[in-house]
Amino acid sequence: MVDPVATTAMMDPAGLKAIGAGLAVGLTGLASGIAEKDIGAAAVGAMAENESLFGKGLILTVIPETIVIFGLVVALLIS
Amino acid sequence: MRLLQKLKRKSSPTHRGSGSNYAYATARVRAMKSNLLPRETYPRLMNMGIDEITRFIEESQYKQDVDELARVYDGVDLFEHALNRNLGVTFTKIINISEGELNYLISEYLKKYDIWSIKTILRGKYCNASVEEINDSLVAAGQLSYTFLSSLAEKESYESVIDALSGTDYYPTLKGYDGTNLSAIENQLDKEYYNGMFYAIGTPGSNDRKLFSKFIRTEIDIKNLSTLFRLKKAGVGEDEIADLILEGGLHLSMKEIEKLLPLPFSEFINSLEKYPYWEDISDIVSPEMDSLVDLETQLTRHSIKSAASFSHMYPLSIVPIMDYVLNKKNEVNNLRIILRGKAANLDEEIIRNQLVI
Numbered sequence: 323m324v325d326p327v328a329t330t331a332m333m334d335p336a337g338l339k340a341i342g343a344g345l346a347v348g349l350t351g352l353a354s355g356i357a358e359k360d361i362g363a364a365a366v367g368a369m370a371e372n373e374s375l376f377g378k379g380l381i382l383t384v385i386p387e388t389i390v391i392f393g394l395v396v397a398l399l400i401s
Numbered sequence: 402m403r404l405l406q407k408l409k410r411k412s413s414p415t416h417r418g419s420g421s422n423y424a425y426a427t428a429r430v431r432a433m434k435s436n437l438l439p440r441e442t443y444p445r446l447m448n449m450g451i452d453e454i455t456r457f458i459e460e461s462q463y464k465q466d467v468d469e470l471a472r473v474y475d476g477v478d479l480f481e482h483a484l485n486r487n488l489g490v491t492f493t494k495i496i497n498i499s500e501g502e503l504n505y506l507i508s509e510y511l512k513k514y515d516i517w518s519i520k521t522i523l524r525g526k527y528c529n530a531s532v533e534e535i536n537d538s539l540v541a542a543g544q545l546s547y548t549f550l551s552s553l554a555e556k557e558s559y560e561s562v563i564d565a566l567s568g569t570d571y572y573p574t575l576k577g578y579d580g581t582n583l584s585a586i587e588n589q590l591d592k593e594y595y596n597g598m599f600y601a602i603g604t605p606g607s608n609d610r611k612l613f614s615k616f617i618r619t620e621i622d623i624k625n626l627s628t629l630f631r632l633k634k635a636g637v638g639e640d641e642i643a644d645l646i647l648e649g650g651l652h653l654s655m656k657e658i659e660k661l662l663p664l665p666f667s668e669f670i671n672s673l674e675k676y677p678y679w680e681d682i683s684d685i686v687s688p689e690m691d692s693l694v695d696l697e698t699q700l701t702r703h704s705i706k707s708a709a710s711f712s713h714m715y716p717l718s719i720v721p722i723m724d725y726v727l728n729k730k731n732e733v734n735n736l737r738i739i740l741r742g743k744a745a746n747l748d749e750e751i752i753r754n755q756l757v758i
């Protein structure tokens with residue numbers, strides 16, 4: 323038999339919110355990292371040949387950053 | 402990190418893409434492609450005199466090569482050397498910027514230039530050419546460096562050249578060279594090159610690999626077609642042609658070619674109608690054709706066109722890099738044709754026919 327008092331103590335809403343917020347930022351951070359990996363590499367490659375591509379490369383590299391921003395917004399909304 | 406790598410290796414038993422930097426290499430090569438001369442440049446070059454053309458090349462991406470070689474050579478020779486050197490440097494750069502599987506495939510593909518240079522040296526030794534003459538024709542775009550190749554060219558006899566190559570993959574074939582059977586050895590080297598290429602590709606599982614294999618097999622088709630045209634035109638016997646045919650073509654498999662071999666020239670041309678190459682060559686091919694120059698430029702054009710269309714299908718694969726390699730080679734060839742043609746006072750029409758734009 324599971325003790326209902328103990329279960330309530332373990333499932334502290336504030337704690338769960340914190341875990342949720344952490345997951346939202348952490349996982350989206352990883353996701354942006356993975357997405358930016360190839361774009362960043364490609365941008366550096368293109369820039370090595372043609373320096374004027376710096377601006378375009380930078381913008382394209384940070385586009386997946388939106389993923390982690392959404393994660394951050396969700397985290398802020400939760401907590 | 403090590404755990405991650407282990408997991409990655411386990412999940413991909415074929416090592417597909419393991420450690421390859423497709424994104425970096427293809428983006429860089431595409432940026433390099435944008436530095437190639439645009440097609441409108443060639444008609445402009447055709448209208449220039451030789452001095453203007455040399456100045457144009459001096460101011461282009463070949464500047465550094467021209468400057469460095471200006472101490473040793475002059476005139477049209479200087480530009481020929483500069484173009485060759487630039488080709489070598491560019492292709493070595495592609496090998497250097499790629500990693501893993503991509504690097505392996507590109508190095509295998511560029512072995513073509515190693516074979517070209519070995520053939521050049523052996524041919525030079527065969528007809529007693531001077532060291533300078535051999536050095537003039539070397540293109541160090543593969544794994545063998547220019548210093549090594551020119552040290553081979555300095556060797557006294559073909560035996561010592563072959564001995565110096567004893568550590569390479571070509572040695573077993575070269576060992577069979579006895580000073581007389583040069584064409585057989587050359588042919589065998591080519592066949593082994595393509596065998597090695599197919600071994601490197603393996604059984605293509607992914608779509609981009611299939612495309613790369615298609616690219617190589619189209620190249621074989623085009624080589625076989627021009628061999629067939631040349632030898633049929635010269636009336637060479639069936640068996641002799643069969644020896645020179647490369648296996649593994651895309652549309653012209655060995656079986657198909659065996660059917661084409663016994664046909665006389667006019668019927669041979671008619672039977673090409675069912676192949677996709679016909680579309681590009683139908684206008685210029687006729688049983689009475691005198692020169693094969695138009696045909697060969699048209700075939701080269703076809704291979705460049707098909708490489709370009711392949712490269713748009715899978716942007717993150719080896720195919721865009723192959724597309725660049727073909728285009729770069731073509732640019733160097735075109736510039737050389739214009740320079741040499743103008744230097745020899747050839748008619749503009751003749752030079753234009755040779756160009757692949």
